[in-house]
Amino acid sequence: MATRFGKWVLTRTGRRLAGTLVLTGAAGSFLGYYLPNTIFLSGYKEVTCLYKSGIEVPVSGQVTSLLDEVMNDLGLSQLEKKISVYTAYGFDIFHAGSTMVTSGGILGVPINFKYSSVEEFDPTNVTVNNKPVAWSTAAGESLKQSFVLSKEAKKFVLAREITSLGTAEPFVYGTLSAGAIGMVYTMASSVNTKLDFYAKPRTIRMFFYGVLSIFGYAFWMLLKDMATVNYEANADRTVADLGEKYAIGGLEFYEKILQRNMALYKLMGSEGEKLYTAYGNDQVLLRTKHMPFTLRRDYMKNRVEEYKKEKGEAPSADEDIQTQKFSLDIDSQTQNTLDINPQTQISPNIDTQTLNTPDSDVPTQSSLDVVDVQTQNTSNADKQIQNCTDAGGTQTQNTLGVDTITETSPDVVTQTQTCSCEDTSTQNCAPTVVPVEENVQN
Incomplete structure (x- = not known):
């Protein structure tokens, strides 16, 4: 059938x-x-x-x-x-x-x-x-x-x-x-x-x-x-x-x-x-x-x-995009001579302080010459702070350090190069590299 x-x-x-x-x-x-x-x-x-x-x-x-x-x-x-x-x-x-x-x-x-x-x-x-x-x-x-x-x-x-x-x-x-x-x-x-x-x-x-x-x-x-x-x-x-x-x-x-x-x-x-x-x-x-x-x-x-x-309204507080701007004002008419050549990349919410400790035996130099300052605002980027002090003929120790990290982005690696001297005598400092990893949640 x-x-x-x-x-x-x-x-x-x-x-x-x-x-x-x-x-x-x-x-x-x-x-x-x-x-x-x-x-x-x-x-x-x-x-x-x-x-x-x-x-x-x-x-x-x-x-x-x-x-x-x-x-x-x-x-x-x-x-x-x-x-x-x-x-x-x-x-x-x-x-x-x-x-x-x-x-x-x-x-x-x-x-x-x-x-x-x-x-x-x-x-x-x-x-x-x-x-x-x-x-x-x-x-x-x-x-x-x-x-x-x-x-x-x-x-x-x-x-x-x-x-x-x-x-x-x-x-x-x-x-x-x-x-x-x-x-x-x-x-x-x-x-x-x-x-x-x-x-x-x-x-x-x-x-x-x-x-x-x-x-x-x-x-x-x-x-x-x-x-x-x-x-x-x-x-x-x-x-x-x-x-x-x-x-x-x-x-x-x-x-x-x-x-x-x-x-x-x-x-x-x-x-x-x-x-x-x-x-x-x-x-x-x-x-x-x-x-x-x-x-x-x-x-x-x-x-x-x-x-x-x-x-023309400002973005709301719960927006996903957050913009932070930093400015560094440099007076071009002021020339201070101190042989410091910092190259700084600063992330948002990182406070930096420059500590200058002049020696009383060394004549004070009246001018401070900031040769290069490069500031970049980045999120999740590498931050390098490089400070070098040329102590030729001087007994002044100058340090540029990161005092406080109040808030950083996740997976941010900060590398700091500093010139350190064991004493205050006249010497040439060689930079040392110290990697620091910060994983801080906002």
Whole structure:
């Protein structure tokens, strides 16, 4: 029976039926994305809505007011009627559909959007994996704080979701899915015809179809993930362009998301380690389904700094870039003759003192001549302090030493070359090299 069916598939009628089935599968994969985001959008809303005693939890007036402000800022007030807002289950915002079609879209706002302070948060019915949360622990307290967002952060999230609703994202995903199926079938049909695979053993054809299917599935995953990351990046960029307040809100929001995930990473134990990394990103194996939260946070941080630079404000204290400047003022009109030729490389926060001990028997030379002073500010660089005193005909001992190292960068090696004399008699000092390693954390 199997042999007869296999031979029938190789006939012209069988090939046509196979082509029809592939076309049906491609259309079905497209409809799998299209229907839930258009015709069945109301059913999508019912599944993701938050209920209390069998009744939908209404949207708070605060959220409605923020939504009006965001729509005005985006210049999309005319599209507000095409977006159905409701209270979503869980603590993640949700959207589906598209304002590009007549059915519009839905926007599910989590319950924590009505909180303005930690005191308003009610942890009574909040569970993690259907288990009560240890709110008294450090992770529990961090989780509680991550649920409370400022007005700017809430507006950023609403604007980001509304921007996403203005794209054809779900329909693009459906097209990619259908296209991947059609691509695999076309490639298989072409190879069968050109290499006459129909005349070869069935096991070879099955192996070839399997390899080609894996390739098509991997190609579809790659395209879909790339499209998702691109849509998310464009939404962040569009909202950040609205102004500094939106960028600040975005920075706060992604920091709170990372804080929440890190808290869940600890509270959920081994299950949390499967879902999140220690830094708060989603765990990934072969796919990057979403843009990492750390990258989105860093992008918002850069946008905030750009806005501050445009306004001429000084960098904030928590910036990663720290600039320290040192100046050495030399009066060119003052000539003091003392045969000292120091070549100094000074790192930030290193205090140097020059100690001159003149001998009473030696006539005082009235001028001090500093021949070369080269100062370089470097972090994680080699510092060399070289002091040489020419004592020819003098009994004066001059030393240039590093008195205090108040703060150095890690892995900084300081080499000091000094001229030392055993007594105060006239002699020529030969430099000695003493390596000193400092590993001091700021």
